[in-house]
Amino acid sequence: MSDKSNSTIAIFGATGGCANSTLVRSLLAGYDVSALARTPAKLTSQLLAQGLPQETLDQHLTIVQGDATKVENVKRTLLLDGKLVSFIISGLGGKPVFQKSLRKPVSIDNPDICATATETILNALREICAENPSAAAMKPLLAYVSTTGISNGPEDVPFGFRFLYHVLLAVPHVDKRKMESIWTSHMAQPEASERLFRGVVGVRASLLTGGIDYKSGKGWKTLRVGVEEKPAVGYTIARADVGEWIFEQLIKKDGGEWVGKSVTLTS
Template identity: 35%
Template sequence: MSSSNTNTKKTIAFLGASGGVGLAALTRAMAAGHTCIALCRTPSKLTDRFPEAQYPNLKVVQGNAHDVVAVARCLFSPSPSTSNSPVAKPVDMVMSSIGGQFQFAKMTIDDPHVCENGMKTLLSAIDKVRRDHAAALGEKQWRPRIIVVSTCGISKAGRDFPLATLPIYKFMLKVPHVDKLAMESLLTGAAAEKDYSYSIVRPSLLTDPAVPDRKIRVGVDEKPEVGYGISRDDTGRWIFENLLGIEGAYENRVVTITW
């Protein structure tokens, strides 16, 4: 599925878009004309790359993905939904690609709960928006689409990685995998309880740089694909082409992608 199949322009909030997978998806979403709101602890990482004069459809919000107030500020489009309404329109989608820095000396990440706490914060921010702007939202329930970048190696449906990489997945990445599982559990639980729509993307081992013209293989739910790796750029491209701006694609599904 390609970007030509996208529907109307969307408003998309990005958490963790200053590099890697998030940046790859953000860059393509902006080029396609979607309104993008990106949370960034150091805004210059994005504003230096994307000057406002050249990228008017990007709004950069300073803040941390573990700050409920900061995340809530990203959940509205920069302009009001109607000329008569003082309240901005809530976003259509949220993409979260936050993660920690791996520390080889300790075989862990700098924040072992970065994704879990990030999801708690995002869900709390959505609740805050629903609560604070209930009158403006009216009777129509705001149902944001949440897209998260997770990882292979945690599937309960069967092995989704080559046997040769078992030591990496089962030992070296044990701590971040626990964090990703906690994030996924929070998201799927909230989706069932509070009527969220979600897509969980599990790429195989992320690599750099990009390799042109590599075929991306896709597995869904209990039938994951098995592969050694995929670039961050291809992961972001796949998310853009298949999830961002498209209604219903892989809705409430777990998707594995690999070369």
């Protein structure tokens, strides 16, 4: 179990539904959080609109203005009060862009955002460890939000959604595959000293629903959970529930049984 008095969290993609839900629950539980945002005022407005007191934000939240593809911005987010954070949550992703193409009707506004940001996080951590060797021993746990439909194991998308996932969403999923490959390759390094994390968890959610409202889900205990080798197959899941599951099962339990796994989540 993680001790919130000693645990700190860095969140990327905090204005998105999944990571935002994790952020809200972490703040309400008293964790100190650093969040990177292009527009801090947008993030603050989202949190206040969900009922978080300004006092909670002032006490527990540090917002870093910047871009997840810039090493210096990411370094500032990973260091809270000069110390490397205990947890890193990445909920980054691009916005859908519809185009006139029968074969590839859906793209995203930044086709490489997940892969590029992943490399940036790794480079930022390398620089932090090089500048402060003691930080190398304080390895964070990382969880990233991905998607079903890109598994190397059994099919994790229901039959009725396979055309949507494997054809219509093929372009956005390329970026998710690249992201997962980078994390997998990094953690596969034979020497433990070369790995920058104490563990990595991939969270493959089924089709996301809902917006920015941490109370809009059905509750994390209602979810069906699987792993790549034996996935939980379903149609949709609320963003709020993904974020709550990450908080309850990964942050509060320091990764628990899920470290090193690709977890499938669905309603």
